[in-house]
Amino acid sequence: MSTLTTNARQRRTVTPAQRVLRLARFETQMLVKQRTTLLTLLSGPLAILFLVSVTPGGSPEALAALIGMGVVVVMAVTSHLAAVMLTVNRREAQVLKRLRTSELSSGELVAGMYLPLVVVGVVEAFAVLAVVVGRGGPLPDALGWAPWLAGVAIASVGFVAAGAAIAGMAGNAEKANWAAVPLLFLIAAAANMLTVPVLPEAMRQVLLLVPFTSAVDLLARTSSAGVGLVELPVVAGVVSPVLVDLALLLAWTAVSVWLARRLWRWEPRG
Template identity: 30%
Template sequence: MTATTTAATVTPVGRVLALATTEVLLILRNKTVAVSSILLPVGLGVFWTFQFSSYGDPARQAVSITLQLAVALAMGIYITATQTLVARRQARVLKRMRTSGLSDRGLLVATLAPSVVLGLLQLAVFAVVNVATGAPMPVDPLPLVLAVLGGLALVVTAALATSVITPTPERSQITTLPLMFVILGVGVVASLAPAEGWWPALMLAPGAAVGDLAQLAMTGGSWTAATAGLPAILPALVATVGWPVLFGTLALRRFRWDPRH
């Protein structure tokens, strides 16, 4: 058994899994992070399920789903991932692990994967609660899937980019606040906004696509003509791709492995 385990951990995938497992344990042992990134988002998401009870109204349910997505993405993943990256950088863990045989990409995946998994678990809890409370099912599940995948890409790349301007783990509680509030606020507004008029301009703000896609998932009409005769889903699709590309490009150019002073 020992020989098998040792052989598994010397492979690139084994190293990534071993480091990711360690990161999960570190997150769970940190009471502050565990409460702020796991218990608080779950509590808020469940509270919003009852606070914004849809009573069978798909449009109202879209608001509840948007809030659940936003809190899991922004608090459960974005803030946790940023804090983890900065803490490991300041402790010189990232720099030391670059000499362990792990590729830079594998090292970042192992560091960020636990936050993503915990966030997905929160979304699974919300889904169970929604079904248990009799919430209406999505008319078109595809936009909801795109909201989850696009939201994950957004917050992961945003965490990498935010770590560039965050000198210490303690400061990450401040540097992550603006985007967290934008994702929560703009997402809710987008989930209520019509597809016509100037409302698609909301997609210029990060997180708005999550709300728009949630609305389309619950009410349908993704491919109906909206502004300028374009499909209603198109602005959200552009934003879903555009923001991760922007944050990812910034992180690729400016990411630092050495501690900041």
């Protein structure tokens, strides 16, 4: 049997991280050229940023809640929808099938393809924060930055994974867009309702269980205003409400990743 070094041809070492970043760079260039996806990535956030900027906030607590709601809704309409479209487009155009024949592992391929969308989600979260802070809203406090950033990063990954899962269920781009709408509305509605002060506490706790909605409470709670939207127990003085929010967010992200893996298809649906 011959060996892998049969031919004395030029070889070089390419690390997994390099492959992921190079594919991500290529995908970013392609995203800029895809007008529909670009429109989704820009128009949604701009509209929501506009709404956030004109929504009466008032107290620091209300503005902190606005940050949480704004970030989650922006991610739902951008990272999530863009992930649905990107996945279906790449799969139906058989680009995934092609890239599988490259030296990318399956994990590297998925990471490189979605990395730009995850980064866009994080950048948009900062855009929402900047707009609200510009209106006098609170920044996260010294202890709040780490969970705030963790929440934003996990939510961004989670929304992209949810988009990939939905794309796995849909046969083409049109069906995928329709399939994405119910979750989008559910999350947007729950995130909005959570910021309504007069809502009964029991309903708030139920809303917190809606996918990714705990991020609204987490981002509000970690601001310097420091007030949560939902009454959560502090267990033995150790498990803080922030950890409960993070755990819920992680759980939905894990469910989304699991579903995305289970429903994943490398080739067009027959």
